[in-house]
Amino acid sequence: MLKLPFELFVGLRYTRAKRRNGFISFISFSSIIGIALGVTALITVLSIMNGFQEELRDRILGMTAHMTITEQHEHLSDWQPLYEQVKQQPDILGAAPNIMEQGMLTYNGKVKGVAIRGILPVYENEVGDIAQKMRYGSLEALKPGQFSIILGKELALSLGVSIGDKVTLIAPQGSVSAVGIIPRIKRFTIVGFFEAGMHEYDSGLALIHLKDAQTLFKYGDSVSGLQLKIDDLFRVGEVKQELANHLQQTLYVRDWRQQHLNFFKAIEMEKRMMFIVLALIIMVAAFNIVSTMVMVVTDKQADIAVLRTLGATPNSIQWIFIIQGLVIGLFGALLGLVGGISLASNIDVIVPFIENLLGFKFFPPDVYYISQVPSKIIWSDVYSVSGIAFILTLLATLYPARKAAKVQPAEALRYE
Template sequence: MKAPFELMLGLRYTRAKRRNGFISFISLSSMIGIALGVTALITVLSIMNGFQSELRDRILGMTAHMTLTEQDGHLRDWRSLYDKVIDLPHVIGAAPNITEQAMITSGKKVSGILVRGILPDQEGEVADISDKMVVGKLSSLYGGDYRIVLGGELALSLGVSLGDKVTVIAPQGTFSPVGIVPRIKRFTVVGVFDAGMHEYDSSLALIHLVDAQKLFKYEDSVGGLQLKLDDLFLVGKVKHELSGVISKNLYVREWRQQHANFFKAIEMEKRMMFIVLALIIMVAAFNIVSTMVMVVTDKQGDIAVLRTLGASPNSIQWIFIIQGLVIGFMGALLGLAGGLSLAFNIDVIVPFIEHLLGIQFFPSDIYYISQVPSKVEWSDVWSVTILAFLLTLVATLYPARKAAKVQPAEALRYE
């Protein structure tokens, strides 16, 4: 099957050596500009996806995907609820806990903390705390012995280590003739964890669930039942399924609600970066306008001959649209290849640049993430590539319409 003459002429004009070399230079620079814009946008979006995924994993590594509790914050008969939800689709683990605010002291040092009462043998079903222990073991927590596990920064600020004593002051006080007296209990430090998140390492302390029930006056109840799913993005579906199993007085809270502001800020930053870097592609694409306008001026004689041979204005228009699209397509293709090459090899490229320049972009003693993460989302890749191609198409419309309006007699007058 023979290709349409518009396609053949459009491709020939792209390959042919023009009399005006400056036009060829602008065409090449436009193609390179589109390629650089697509490369930069794919790479930056992949890095931001990597940061978002890394931070999400670190946050959810210390907490569950969903929490079931009653409106007063006390969950009664959690064992029967555990039996109901553990067999639901996508639920792979469940564990009770108590989370309360308190004060902790060691000598003259005082700090506000978040105390989490857990069952060490079940906590592994919903969180990865055991893997983050740097001193001691999570299994060292025994009910009734009043033992405590501290975050690394919290232990450092208090100046305590394994075997030291700390005092926990709970706001749930007892009434006495002199007023309300806070509940005070001495704990022995049996472990230190490093979650890699300042929020947890500087303010979280873990104790046994039995000790938490006594300290915070929970009796036989717990604060909530935490659930872990096989896919953290299925919380909406599981929440809908829970409505048919649990009673109406139970409150369901998911990870997106607990950290909504944080993840919204990251998503907003990603969108802003997309818009800013898309301007690079836009500038390069609209350089094609000037290129194609000069091509139309340079080819007026050819256009006139084609019109006299019977070519329609629509055919002339498509010749120059094809020529512009070839530039945009090649630029988007080169940018796609470059962006994916950088995104998939960022873990090799960044250390090489650091070694070459003798600097470290993310020092481990300052940043929790010491390496630049990267995660390629194919939806982002195709969005960027299609955007570049569409901008190129828009940029070719004006020059192509101008070419279609060339009058043969006027163009041949000075030939």
């Protein structure tokens, strides 16, 4: 038969034993439930925020490339040799040239400022998912010299246009005449609409053919830059360094983290604040353990005195109550761990059930771009939450355990 250490045996026996004071048992139970609820809430909320972050990142990167190569102060000329050069790199999955400029679209007296992106449809599918986001028409409808245009869905609704309508595009690059600088104006035929699920793109982006953009914005044979798609978007720093070592010419490389730095920083900051706020639930439960253990020590003073007279050292008494407190905390943490992982893994089933039960939607499709609650469990978050719960539980047992170790046998047994 396995022989447990003295301190572990007594500590577990105290945990299993029926206490004479029912109130102490109730507080112990409430402490376990409090830690379990805190851990469950923290894992679930962090998983939902990870899901939102991943969903937004996928939507953004579906419309933009992982990296963009440009000239620092001028247009990128001779992009074809550069395209062949970067395509030979093992980490590069695709590349596509583009032109990014600003302009104004007008239709029936309505005016909208938009970002104009000139693309080559045959290359664009290598770096983005715009083709999958088309609601009407296709990228192949953009033909050079035909001056056709594809608009975001919200942009089209705000202008009140449909397929086949002609809109006027005004470019800031003007032509010099005797009366001054005249803006360049060109009529474009609408051949399609896309819906990216991001307000920034759906309401302010228009796509035209690269050749038409070069003509309108006076680029000649140059482009704004070369967009790249890599095999692992989180290795952009390493790939950027490899490109710098490989490319012969001096170029400027900008990755997706730099382009959307403030946006992702705001999401990360919100995640940290939610972590701190919800960790307070675990701290409250840990304080309950302190109060529980203090009352247990008071209730067991006679037992402590008997153990001391039988030869138990103050250190042994201290470990008995540390073990008892840790058992309460570990049970709570394990219950919360199971509950949090189960809840986060089935959030796609639980949320619709609650919506049907209450009769309303948390994210109506006509208001929010994300109509379902996404969830992604990152195990490093789970380990962090579990570690914090364990450490807080351990800290909560130290004061009551030290108090138990200081009990004097003669004082405790005086009135017994």
